[in-house]
Amino acid sequence: MISAAALAKSTPEKRLITTKPRTSDVIFRGVLTTMSMSSLLILTLIGLFLSLRGFQAFQTQGIGFITKVDWSAGVDGGADTFGLGAMIIGTLLISATALVIGVPLSVLTALYLTFYAPESLKRSLVTLVDLMASFPSILYGLWGFIVLMPMAEYWAQLIHKYLGWIPLFSIPSPAYARSPFIAGLVLAIMIIPIVTSVSREIFNQTPLDRIQAAYALGATRWAMIKAVVLPFGASGVVGGAMLGLGRALGETVAVYSVLNIVFKVNFQVLYGFGGNIASMIVGKWGEASLTESKALLAAGFVLFVMTLIVNLLANFIVRRTVKTGK
Amino acid sequence: MSNVNEENNGEDMSTTSPSTNSLSSVAAQHAANRQPGNAPLGSGLEARGIHAWFGKHHALADVSLDFAAGTVTALIGPSGCGKSTFIRTLNRMHEFIPSAAMAGEVLLDGKDIYEPGIDVTKIRLQIGMVFQKPNPFPSMTIGQNVLSGLKLAQIKSPKSNDDLLEECLTRAGLWGEVKDRLGAHAAGLSGGQQQRLCIARSLAVNPKVLLMDEPCSALDPGSTLRIEDTIGQLAKTMTIIIVTHNMQQAARVSDYTAFFLSDGGPGQMIEVGPTNEMFSRPKDERTENYVSGRFG
Amino acid sequence: MTTITNLNSVKPTKPWKVTKRQLIPSLTLLLAAAIATYVVVAVTPMKGKLAYALLFFIFGTGFQSALSWSKRGKSAATDTIAAAIMMTGGILVFLPVASLLITTIVKGSKGLRLQIFTNTMEKTSYSDPLTTGGLLHAIIGTLFLVLIATAISLPLSILTALYLTEIKGKASALIQFLVQAMSGVPSVVAGIFIYAALLLTTDLRGSTIIGALPLAILMIPTVTRTAQEVLLLVPNELREAGLALGATQWKTVATIVVPAARNGLITAVILGVARIAGETAPLLFTLGTSDKINWNIFSGGQNALPYYVWSGLIDGTESGLARSWTGILVLLILVLTLFVSARSFGSRKVK
Numbered sequence: 001m002i003s004a005a006a007l008a009k010s011t012p013e014k015r016l017i018t019t020k021p022r023t024s025d026v027i028f029r030g031v032l033t034t035m036s037m038s039s040l041l042i043l044t045l046i047g048l049f050l051s052l053r054g055f056q057a058f059q060t061q062g063i064g065f066i067t068k069v070d071w072s073a074g075v076d077g078g079a080d081t082f083g084l085g086a087m088i089i090g091t092l093l094i095s096a097t098a099l100v101i102g103v104p105l106s107v108l109t110a111l112y113l114t115f116y117a118p119e120s121l122k123r124s125l126v127t128l129v130d131l132m133a134s135f136p137s138i139l140y141g142l143w144g145f146i147v148l149m150p151m152a153e154y155w156a157q158l159i160h161k162y163l164g165w166i167p168l169f170s171i172p173s174p175a176y177a178r179s180p181f182i183a184g185l186v187l188a189i190m191i192i193p194i195v196t197s198v199s200r201e202i203f204n205q206t207p208l209d210r211i212q213a214a215y216a217l218g219a220t221r222w223a224m225i226k227a228v229v230l231p232f233g234a235s236g237v238v239g240g241a242m243l244g245l246g247r248a249l250g251e252t253v254a255v256y257s258v259l260n261i262v263f264k265v266n267f268q269v270l271y272g273f274g275g276n277i278a279s280m281i282v283g284k285w286g287e288a289s290l291t292e293s294k295a296l297l298a299a300g301f302v303l304f305v306m307t308l309i310v311n312l313l314a315n316f317i318v319r320r321t322v323k324t325g326k
Numbered sequence: 327m328s329n330v331n332e333e334n335n336g337e338d339m340s341t342t343s344p345s346t347n348s349l350s351s352v353a354a355q356h357a358a359n360r361q362p363g364n365a366p367l368g369s370g371l372e373a374r375g376i377h378a379w380f381g382k383h384h385a386l387a388d389v390s391l392d393f394a395a396g397t398v399t400a401l402i403g404p405s406g407c408g409k410s411t412f413i414r415t416l417n418r419m420h421e422f423i424p425s426a427a428m429a430g431e432v433l434l435d436g437k438d439i440y441e442p443g444i445d446v447t448k449i450r451l452q453i454g455m456v457f458q459k460p461n462p463f464p465s466m467t468i469g470q471n472v473l474s475g476l477k478l479a480q481i482k483s484p485k486s487n488d489d490l491l492e493e494c495l496t497r498a499g500l501w502g503e504v505k506d507r508l509g510a511h512a513a514g515l516s517g518g519q520q521q522r523l524c525i526a527r528s529l530a531v532n533p534k535v536l537l538m539d540e541p542c543s544a545l546d547p548g549s550t551l552r553i554e555d556t557i558g559q560l561a562k563t564m565t566i567i568i569v570t571h572n573m574q575q576a577a578r579v580s581d582y583t584a585f586f587l588s589d590g591g592p593g594q595m596i597e598v599g600p601t602n603e604m605f606s607r608p609k610d611e612r613t614e615n616y617v618s619g620r621f622g
Numbered sequence: 623m624t625t626i627t628n629l630n631s632v633k634p635t636k637p638w639k640v641t642k643r644q645l646i647p648s649l650t651l652l653l654a655a656a657i658a659t660y661v662v663v664a665v666t667p668m669k670g671k672l673a674y675a676l677l678f679f680i681f682g683t684g685f686q687s688a689l690s691w692s693k694r695g696k697s698a699a700t701d702t703i704a705a706a707i708m709m710t711g712g713i714l715v716f717l718p719v720a721s722l723l724i725t726t727i728v729k730g731s732k733g734l735r736l737q738i739f740t741n742t743m744e745k746t747s748y749s750d751p752l753t754t755g756g757l758l759h760a761i762i763g764t765l766f767l768v769l770i771a772t773a774i775s776l777p778l779s780i781l782t783a784l785y786l787t788e789i790k791g792k793a794s795a796l797i798q799f800l801v802q803a804m805s806g807v808p809s810v811v812a813g814i815f816i817y818a819a820l821l822l823t824t825d826l827r828g829s830t831i832i833g834a835l836p837l838a839i840l841m842i843p844t845v846t847r848t849a850q851e852v853l854l855l856v857p858n859e860l861r862e863a864g865l866a867l868g869a870t871q872w873k874t875v876a877t878i879v880v881p882a883a884r885n886g887l888i889t890a891v892i893l894g895v896a897r898i899a900g901e902t903a904p905l906l907f908t909l910g911t912s913d914k915i916n917w918n919i920f921s922g923g924q925n926a927l928p929y930y931v932w933s934g935l936i937d938g939t940e941s942g943l944a945r946s947w948t949g950i951l952v953l954l955i956l957v958l959t960l961f962v963s964a965r966s967f968g969s970r971k972v973k
Binding site: 119207209210212213214215216217218219220223224227228231232 | 417419422424447448449450451454455457459461462463464465474475477478479480524527528531
């Protein structure tokens with residue numbers, strides 16, 4: 001046997017392996033690379049066009065574009081005020097309602113599907129949830145307006161009756177119809193499929209050896225879930241919730257159908273008016289002057305950035321949970 | 327079936343290989359060193375006519391074994407002949423596989439653990455299990471891991487938490503190494519330490535029987551020997567059943583050995599007996615072939 | 623040792639399965655809970671479906687967990703409550719789905735006649751009685767939009783997916799990241815982007831082809847992601863076989879890899895189409911509406927199924943809403959058909 005030192009001495013240098021690719025392959029690579037860059041191109045263009053065309057609004061309004069809460073096109077040559085603040089608050093309020101209602105329900109459903117549902121039912125229920133994800137948003141809007149609204153109004157009245165002392169749930173006058181609560185409720189139902197799907201995938205990947213360790217110690221099913229599944233899947237569920245949030249932030253027609261769109265700040269979630277950025281753009285579009293149109297484009301840019309950040313964060317979190325399997 | 331050893335008047339020279347000789351001498355030494363246990367009477371485990379299926383596949387057939395209180399029994403045999411399946415029927419972990427089915431009875435203190443309406447979580451508190459790959463809970467500290475069994479079952483121990491921690495970790499042979507860092511996370515321990523932590527965790531709920539499914543196969547020799555020491559200590563107060571591929575290990579730690587084999591069909595228990603006899607004078611030819619290394 | 627015949631005479635059992643007998647105490651308790659619910663509702667001012675549901679849940683869970691506690695202790699009681707909550711959560715989630723489907727079918731079928739597939743709204747207004755008018759133009763419009771959007775997005779998506787799976791170049795991480803980012807773009811943003819880019823400062827007016835552009839943008843991430851998944855499923859051995867035969871990479875991909883993934887790629891396209899078929903918001907900024915079929919895709923408005931539903935909703939009259947429901951029903955049938963066919967393509971074996 002050669003000693004290690006002698007081996008090191010006599011080992012030749014590594015050969016550089018090269019190949020001259022055939023022309024057709026060079027073209028192939030080139031085409032694929034260029035075409036793939038289309039996604040970069042599109043995203044950049046979106047950001048560019050919206051911000052450039054809408055730049056005027058940022059210019060004239062400054063930071064007030066985001067912080068001011070008044071949006072009124074100047075009448076008869078008066079000064080325009082384009083303040084997105086009210087709609088940002090509205091967007092956040094509705095999305096928060098959607099998360100508060102939708103995420104717990106999704107997690108419960110995901111746990112049920114993974115650990116409690118009988119085998120025979122599981123397949124059909126999972127298909128049903130996936131099916132829910134493919135329903136068009138206008139269906140949710142129509143259904144929310146016609147079917148859900150009366151029930152939601154009743155629930156809002158109940159909430160006000162028992163919890164009205166909390167400022168969030170107080171209202172100046174009994175106008176329960178078409179409130180942010182109802183919009184949030186519809187959005188909650190819309191995001192349940194996404195959050196349930198992601199949560200279910202995460203829960204399915206809980207390491208089996210930990211589950212077995214818990215059961216071998218005499219744990220009941222719930223004790224095992226609490227000790228093993230929830231710590232493991234927590235960050236993945238957060239990622240899923242953020243994906244749901246991303247969807248809720250940009251939802252247009254469903255909100256527009258059920259919410260009474262008024263461009264003023266409203267913190268009182270049960271009170272019958274509100275708005276979000278997306279529905280504002282749609283609502284004001286028809287009669288907007290050129291200046292206002294540009295401001296709406298700027299608003300679209302703000303929405304674009306918001307959803308971009310939330311989505312990227314969400315994907316990052318979900319990817320990381322799946323990878324490290326913490 | 328001719329019995330070669332009977333003809334040789336118990337002498338085992340001609341047909342046994344050197345490895346069997348050393349195995350049998352190790353086993354003989356273990357038998358000689360064995361202190362009488364003081365396990366409470368009646369904590370024996372008895373398996374009667376155990377069969378196991380996965381769907382249509384008949385994995386285990388008609389295994390009957392008696393595990394006396396305070397003994398260590400090793401289950402040996404080639405891969406895939408049902409040892410792990412069998413051990414999982416003893417603490418009702420087999421049923422977690424959706425296609426699993428079984429037949430037969432497992433009696434703990436004379437009562438069948440498969441009786442309908444019985445509380446299976448209580449059974450698993452009394453029959454603990456240590457797995458092949460150490461599996462401490464990563465989201466808990468060392469101390470929390472040890473006490474996790476109590477928390478999971480929501481039971482209170484008559485001893486204080488600190489006392490119980492020290493006792494279980496000492497019995498598992500880990501106290502000295504971790505007593506100053508009970509608040510550290512379990513993931514920072516070595517493989518052998520993690521496995522001893524898992525043993526301590528199982529001990530905290532005070533089981534009568536401890537099942538060990540190849541507990542050392544993922545560990546280095548040093549850790550293995552330390553755990554074998556632990557097994558020896560533990561056997562004084564409980565019944566231990568250990569599945570192992572390592573015949574030297576079986577010879578070192580066990581009082582009784584059962585040999586499992588499958589001929590392509592369901593796995594079966596071929597022979598059981600005191601360890602030093604199994605390795606020096608096995609009654610069945612197949613046992614003899616296995617322990618002398620002719621296959622497996 | 624037992625002989626073979628003995629072994630086969632023993633039957634497999636599952637003694638851990640809950641038998642019907644064991645369920646009797648639980649069922650009795652549920653009955654008791656129902657009775658308690660009725661009693662409480664009769665006696666207190668609590669009324670309505672919500673009251674019944676809530677009370678039944680509380681009593682049912684309470685009684686069952688009390689039984690668990692008495693028989694098996696504290697942790698069993700917690701387990702029972704948890705199981706009850708899980709099941710309730712599941713029911714709460716599936717109720718809206720059921721309601722959505724049932725409402726659509728019930729309300730939509732009112733306006734469902736054979737004629738709606740042959741008429742347009744050219745001579746009818748939304749508030750006219752349901753015996754006139756139809757949605758043929760909406761169906762054709764959706765068809766146009768889908769075809770154009772697919773024609774644009776399909777090559778881009780497949781080529782991007784191929785880049786990610788076959789070439790795996792240095793830009794892969796970036797492109798993966800970008801595709802993910804694109805999947806989060808709201809439909810309204812895609813719509814106003816096309817407007818800002820093509821319509822705001824030019825003389826161009828909305829048309830079918832322009833309306834298809836934001837849909838293409840929305841489609842690309844879905845198709846790319848699914849295509850990537852199915853291409854990764856093609857075993858590497860196939861690629862190696864092609865290369866070992868001396869074929870160029872491009873030939874290998876074109877003649878071996880892509881055909882092997884064909885079913886999956888079809889699934890990817892179908893899922894992409896399902897995603898955009900129901901989109902309303904982008905059309906509002908890039909496409910005028912129309913009461914009849916517009917065969918000129920380069921100029922003039924066009925109707926589409928979501929547009930049709932939207933118009934009926936805005937109209938607000940009883941007929942208008944009824945038309946909306948019918949439009950939704952047709953749209954839903956379309957989306958569900960796509961969904962089911964995507965599944966069946968996805969599960970077919972790779973040849």
